[in-house]
Structures are given as C-alpha cells and as structure tokens.
Amino acid sequence: MLNELKSAWKMAIEKELRSYLSTDDIPELAIGQPPKPDMGDAAFPMFPYAKLAHKSPAAVASDIASRLADHPEGEMIPTGPYLNIRFDIPAMADKIIDKAIGDGDEYGRNDSGRGRKVMIEFSCPNTNKPLHLGHMRNDSLGESVSQLIKATGADVMKVNLINNRGVHICKSMLAYKMFGNGETPESTGEKGDHFVGRYYVRFAQWEKEVEKAREENPAIADDPSFVDPDAAAQEMLRAWEAGDADVRALWEKMNKWTLDGLFESYRNMGISFDKLYYESETYKLGRGEVMRGLDLGVFRREDDGSVQVDLAPIGLDKKVLLRRDGTTLYITQDIGTAVRRHEDWPFDSLIYVVATEQNYHFKVLFYILSLLGYKWADELHHLAYGMVNLPEGKMKSREGTVVDADDLLSELSALAKAEIIEKGRENEVGDVEETARKIALGALNYYLLQVQPQRDMVFNPKDSISFSGNTGPYLQYTAARISSILRKADAENFDGVASNGKLLVNDDEKTLVKAIADFPEAVRKAAAGYDPSIIAAALYDAAKTFSHYYHDNQILKAETRELSLSRIKLVKALLQMMKNGFLLLGIPYLETM
C-alpha cells in the first residue's frame, strides 16, 4: 500500500524533474528512507540532478517542491538535498488495519506465483544415522522457503530424496550383523535412527581396531578368518546390488528403523514432505540421458570407454558421466532424477536446498541439463546454505562434537520448561510440556533462519540460544502478550464505540501501521530471494516497536474508549501479521506463555 504510494511519488517527481531540467534523459530517481520518522516517510535524494540544473541539490529539492502542484497523497518536506515526503499515516491507518484483519491468515500473501509449479528438494538424509544440527538448518530453510513460495500463490511440491543405499549404509548393516546380537530398537528402547547410528559408529571403531591389530601383527591379514571391514562393506554392497535375499532383508529392516526415527524427528520439527524419493530406486537413472547426450553430440565417449562432458564453455574442466564399466555416478543419478521428477510433476521451477559445498556440482548439473535441451534447466536453483560451526570450529563426528537434532530439541525444551516453572506460569500455560516444546522449536527455527542462508554461522550452545533479546521466544512472547490484551478486550463492552485510525498519531503507532503495511512487500522479497531472514527481521522490528509502545501506552485503558478500541484494532492487525510471519518461519504461535 505504502509502496504503491511511493512509486506514484517517484513517477510524479521524475516527471517534474524532466520538465524542470528540460530533458527526458535524467538519472533514475532513488527512493530512500529518512533516518528519523519525524523527517518523513519517503526520501528522494536530489544530488544527481544538481549538476544538470547548475544548482545545489538543496535548491533543486525546494524548486521541485514548489513546482510540483499535482501530486499524490502526502506532504513535501524539502530537507536539505532531499525531497522528503510525509504521508498521513493516521489517515491511512484504518485501511491498512482493516485489510490485515480482513485478510486474516491470507494477509501478506500475493498472486505473483499463481499457476506456477515449484518443486523443492530438501533434507535428503542418509539412513545410517540420526539428524544433526546441519540437517536442521537444511530442514528449517527448506520448510520455510516452501512456505514463502506458497505465499506467492504457487503450487509447491516438497520432496525428499532418501539416501538409503551405498557403501555407508552397508557399514552400519555390517556392524549390526557382527555385533548386534539380535537386539532391536524395541529391545533397547532406543529411537531407531539413533540405534542404527550407533552401529555406524561401531563400524568406525571396528575399522580402527582392525587397523591397530594389523599394525601390531601384519601376519593376521593372511589368516583365513581375517576380515577387512572396508572390503566386507564393499562385498555387502555387491550382494545388495545383486539382490541377495538376506542382505536385502537386513537392509529393509534397518532402513525402516532409521526412517521411523527420522520421521519422528521431522514431526517434532514441524517438517513434512509431499513426496519421497529413494536413492535405491533412482540410483540407476540417468544412463539413458547420457546416451541421448551422446546421440545429440553434447557428450563424448573417451577412448577408455567412459563418457565425459566438456565443461570448457562454463570455464570448467571435463566431467565423467559414465564410468569405463558403464556404471553411473552421483551426477548421472542427479541428471536422471531431475528428468524423472519433471515427468512425475512438470514443475516450472525446481529448488535444491543443499549446502554450499556442492556449488560446483549444481553448476555442472544445471549446465548438463541445458545441454540435453531441457527448457526447464533455466529454472533450476541451488539454494546454497553455509555450514553451522561451533565456537571451537567445525562439528566433527570423529571427535563427537556433532550436535544431535533430537538431543538439542529436548535440551531446549527442558530449558524452556524450567523457565516456565521459574516464572510460575504453569497454570496459565496449560500443557507445560507442549508449550516448552513449541518455545524450543521457535527458538531453534528463528535462530537458524535469521542468518542469511549462504553464510556460515556459529552455533553457540551455551549462550547463542537464549530466550531473550532477538530470539524466537521474544517474538512468541510479544504475540502472547497481544493475545492476552485481545482476550481482555473481548470481555469488555465497546458497544456504541467506534474505532478511528486517525487517533493513532504517536510515533510508535505510525511505525506499527507502516510495519503492517510493509509486511506483504517483505514476503515478496523473501520469497523472491529465498531468504527467510527478511521475514525474521521484519517481525523482530515490529515486535520491538510494539514492546516499547506497550510499555508507554495503555491500550485497554486509554484516555478515551475510541482510542482504546482503535489501539485494540491496531494490535489485532499486528498480531495477524506476526502469526502469518510465524507460519513462514516455523515459529509456533502461543496464545499464552
């Protein structure tokens, strides 16, 4: 709403500038924000026109202000070299507030993606271990960006490619076979993914033990009973590929354990998928595409029999697409999988949420798909996110510094629970466990999403996730307080009282109205840039302003009933905006906390 107005002003001022300077060829007018609210609501710097006019920028600003008679709504305040515009925010308040309240859960959404089909791939776990903090960033981002794109009216298909085969999967299977003694997640009471993960770790131990034994006595390798762990894992993979019944049965059993555990974690994290792909079903895909590329002449068969693609046009080297023995590689599978997906659900766009480590891979993949003539190759995006590091450095599984997703969530829940009890809010809150869980989730999602995706981030378990300051729980708390006000307002009698947005004249009120008006634009920007941090910032700014406002002003007991009701409507609109933003960030909304 305010944006349209600013654009209208921009056009009007540019038109006047053209007439003032007697030329159509003028630099584009920039739209800025005055540093202080009392200086206006939009700023147009006049510097670029000073030279053309042979006058100072300040003179241009005042000249334009006095010449511009027919202009959009608002008041011109030439401020030095800037032509500032002040809008009558209170006069627009009712319209903005009514729109937010009227649109309800739809407020902030737009139509820009209507009719578009967007597929988004994220998570993609291995079925040999539980999720860790790095996965959580991926999952948080994937889910949030999915919501953002849905908010543009597009159809979104969330897909997850389960990496359920390969030598790393065989390692946990092998260790279980050797050391499992028939125990199961049920018998040990463990969550399935943790159970299987334990055997993956056990395999690494076994490797070390064997290596050490061999160092001490190299002759043991000649013993017929000697088993080399890596060779055994490779052997198991061959058996798996050959369809060996026992290996397949073990694989099925252990995969189910892991997946049951992983999906429990997803549920706890508020993550869901529309379609699952399994690597066991896709790993052979892509060979046909490579053959087609050979026919098209975009790939070439080397003397040794392998098939390669020349990446010189994009400034890279060569890449092998089929091994000498004709088997596929990671990139081959991804080619085939992309094609398969487009057949399954003809997307207009496909977003891969994958760590920045794979920038090279996706650059190559997208180029290859365009070589193969797929028009949709131009609409493939790699949403690359940075690593989550610890204050001491990288997380390393070998050193046991990996932060487990389930552990982290339950630790945060415990902290939140302790906080609820310390504040004596058990009764108000109702279900303490559930509330604590939602606070933990809000804290975690906000923490992970407030940083721009591409940046590496530091996770400090000791103090980075606190519940005060610029955090998810602060936002939840703010929303809960507004809810509380609205509950009390409901109990009051406002019969015969009319609200009036024109009464909302103090700076905080104007800032809040503007924040509400600007929210749809924030959603647009965040969706276009796949960047939830824009929403996080918008919500935090609004919450901060509200907290200040609420501290200084009475809402239910304002000077007049009209003012009270007007303020109630303002915070009701604000709450609607916050709730809608929460949904985009995976922050649970709490009516009380």
Added chain:
RNA sequence: GAUCCUGUAGCUCAGCUGGAUAGAGCGUCCGCCUCCUAAGCGGAAGGUCAGCAGUUCGAAUCUGCUCAGGAUCACCA
C-alpha cells in the same frame, strides 16, 4: 594453483539495487514490577565497516589488488 563464498562493536548477526549521525541482540555497567505477562522497558560504554587504491557530488555497499578464514576443483556420495 584455479574457482566460488565470507571478513561490520568483546561475541552472534542486520544493513549491501551507492545517499542524511553504521544498527540490533548477547555480554558489561546503571535504572524500572501499587499499572493490560519483567521471556519486558529505558540508559551508558563499546566501530580504522580487514587493508590499500579506484569510480563517484557521495562508498560498509560498486571495481581492482593485498591480507585472513572457509568451501570446491574424483571414473566418492
């Protein structure tokens, strides 16, 4: 070696389509609960926006170089 990403307060991060005095949170220090939830509010201290040069009326923002950190450059996934 090449390519890409990053460098802003003690720490974690915003700000980057150039524009007015570079902002938050945490931490430190000082205040505020007879008033709609103190997970809150206010205040103080804290900056060579890594460095140098360039473009520009104007650079944290754009360009180049240098330095520092990270990632990638497999017939692994």
